[in-house]
Amino acid sequence: MILDDFMVRATLAGVGVACAAAPLGSFVVWRRMAYFGDATSHAAILGVALALALNLSVFAGALAIALIMALTVTALSGRGYAMDTVLGVLAHSALAFGLVAVSFLSGVRIDLMAYLFGDILAVSKTDLAVIWGGAALVVACIGMRWSALLMSTLNEDLAYSAGIDPKREQLILTVALAVTVAVAIKVVGVLLIAAMLIVPAAAARPLARTPEGMALIAAALGALAAVVGLRAAYVFDTPAGPSIVCVAAVIFIGTSLFGRRLAIR
Amino acid sequence: MSLLSVENLTIGYGAQTVLQSVNLSIEPGEIVTIVGPNGSGKTSLLRAIIGAVRPTSGRVTHQDGLRIGYVPQKLHVDPTLPMTVDRFLRLPGGHSRADCAAALHKAGVPDLRTRQMSGLSGGQFQRVMLARALMTMPQILLLDEATQGLDQPGSAAFYRQIEDVRRDTGCAVLMISHELHVVMSASDRVICLNGHVCCEGTPEIVSSAPEYRALFGTGTGGALALYRHDHNHTHDDGCGHDHSHDHHHHDHKPTEAAE
Numbered sequence: 001m002i003l004d005d006f007m008v009r010a011t012l013a014g015v016g017v018a019c020a021a022a023p024l025g026s027f028v029v030w031r032r033m034a035y036f037g038d039a040t041s042h043a044a045i046l047g048v049a050l051a052l053a054l055n056l057s058v059f060a061g062a063l064a065i066a067l068i069m070a071l072t073v074t075a076l077s078g079r080g081y082a083m084d085t086v087l088g089v090l091a092h093s094a095l096a097f098g099l100v101a102v103s104f105l106s107g108v109r110i111d112l113m114a115y116l117f118g119d120i121l122a123v124s125k126t127d128l129a130v131i132w133g134g135a136a137l138v139v140a141c142i143g144m145r146w147s148a149l150l151m152s153t154l155n156e157d158l159a160y161s162a163g164i165d166p167k168r169e170q171l172i173l174t175v176a177l178a179v180t181v182a183v184a185i186k187v188v189g190v191l192l193i194a195a196m197l198i199v200p201a202a203a204a205r206p207l208a209r210t211p212e213g214m215a216l217i218a219a220a221l222g223a224l225a226a227v228v229g230l231r232a233a234y235v236f237d238t239p240a241g242p243s244i245v246c247v248a249a250v251i252f253i254g255t256s257l258f259g260r261r262l263a264i265r
Numbered sequence: 266m267s268l269l270s271v272e273n274l275t276i277g278y279g280a281q282t283v284l285q286s287v288n289l290s291i292e293p294g295e296i297v298t299i300v301g302p303n304g305s306g307k308t309s310l311l312r313a314i315i316g317a318v319r320p321t322s323g324r325v326t327h328q329d330g331l332r333i334g335y336v337p338q339k340l341h342v343d344p345t346l347p348m349t350v351d352r353f354l355r356l357p358g359g360h361s362r363a364d365c366a367a368a369l370h371k372a373g374v375p376d377l378r379t380r381q382m383s384g385l386s387g388g389q390f391q392r393v394m395l396a397r398a399l400m401t402m403p404q405i406l407l408l409d410e411a412t413q414g415l416d417q418p419g420s421a422a423f424y425r426q427i428e429d430v431r432r433d434t435g436c437a438v439l440m441i442s443h444e445l446h447v448v449m450s451a452s453d454r455v456i457c458l459n460g461h462v463c464c465e466g467t468p469e470i471v472s473s474a475p476e477y478r479a480l481f482g483t484g485t486g487g488a489l490a491l492y493r494h495d496h497n498h499t500h501d502d503g504c505g506h507d508h509s510h511d512h513h514h515h516d517h518k519p520t521e522a523a524e
Binding site: 030157209211214 | 353
């Protein structure tokens with residue numbers, strides 16, 4: 001069967017993550033929440049540590065902590081702190097708590113690097129199901145709330161006047177983000193998921209004229225980065241996750257230099 | 266029945282009360298203007314009407330199925346968000362391109378459909394905001410300092426457009442304005458707000474009310490008459506208006522503290 005090839009599984013996993021990250025990443029860019037990716041993914045390290053301590057699956061632990069993080073950010077952002085301050089405080093403290101928690105797990109040997117950079121080449125068929133299931137859930141959720149999310153992003157009062165509650169939309173967005181991070185942690189790792197959220201969306205910006213266009217182009221560029229990055233990793237024997245992000249970064253440089261000329265009208 | 270009514274509305278943020286026991290109602294087709302110094306709760310009142318602020322006490326009642334067109338005070342479209350005028354108008358959805366074209370025409374900017382929102386001039390942007398507010402065929406337009414940042418001819422043209430829209434569609438208009446000369450010539454009713462409703466009524470009644478004079482008229486004496494009747498003095502207006510504003514701020518603070 002075709003899924004027996006680890007390169008095929010890895011490619012499918014990468015494309016799945018790119019699809020989920022594209023629409024979310026667009027919102028992260030539009031709402032200037034770039035640090036959110038870092039904050040949630042740093043929190044996920046704490047989740048990994050707790051999962052190992054409590055003998056839960058890594059996915060469950062990361063998901064739970066990422067969700068708590070999302071709720072905390074939403075609750076704090078309305079209390080007079082700027083978004084970047086809230087995210088900065090939470091990102092660094094979550095990372096610190098995570099690393100301290102890991103140090104208590106004396107009996108367990110953790111390859112922290114594996115969780116930091118992911119191991120896309122070790123993706124199993126079950127992982128693939130989790131990734132595509134999670135991605136489908138995120139895309140469906142964002143798709144259904146698309147207009148409301150967009151209105152809330154443009155202007156909160158404009159959203160209220162159209163009968164949309166921007167606070168609820170922000171919560172939906174942060175929860176979707178948390179799910180995506182939990183799903184992606186296995187594939188590209190904690191540090192790189194933030195890059196997969198932002199880099200393809202940023203690379204798509206000069207090519208797009210509408211928000212929908214930007215999300216779709218971001219998905220295409222993310223998928224391209226996954227495919228090319230994995231191929232490059234195979235050929236040059238480089239680490240797979242970072243290779244994907246490198247390709248995404250090269251695409252970003254390309255579109256920022258030449259994007260205006262290529263813009264899709 | 267009134268389009269919307271506000272009963273005994275009190276709004277506070279933390280320990281600070283910004284609006285106290287406000288009552289007002291808007292009838293179909295009328296133009297009502299809210300005037301008041303900075304920090305007098307004008308924007309909070311409008312935000313309470315659209316449901317963006319939860320009142321501490323009192324309530325806001327809309328007529329069943331009331332369609333509101335809202336133009337917020339400031340709207341910044343981030344350049345990272347690609348958005349054509351056309352797409353912007355069709356948010357949150359359900360409108361055809363023909364509706365957009367019609368709304369842009371009504372707002373006086375029929376040629377902007379394919380432009381990017383972040384590339385519009387201040388005047389164009391406000392017209393597009395107006396077009397957006399008109400998309401739902403509103404029964405009432407809420408404008409929060411819609412001409413902020415426009416030059417005098419621009420804002421005069423904007424208000425003429427509002428009057429045309431009212432004439433053509435029969436919608437009511439509730440607006441906040443700092444431009445007293447416009448307010449006094451274009452409104453059916455004026456509400457003077459400063460944490461509470463100081464006075465309200467036709468422009469004539471309000472402009473002769475002592476409460477209003479205490480806020481806007483001190484020292485300038487006949488300046489109000491000038492707003493309404495003496496159109497030759499528009500240049501002086503801006504100046505006199507600013508000064509009275511400043512004066513008010515210093516004058517009125519102790520009173521607010523006393524409350």
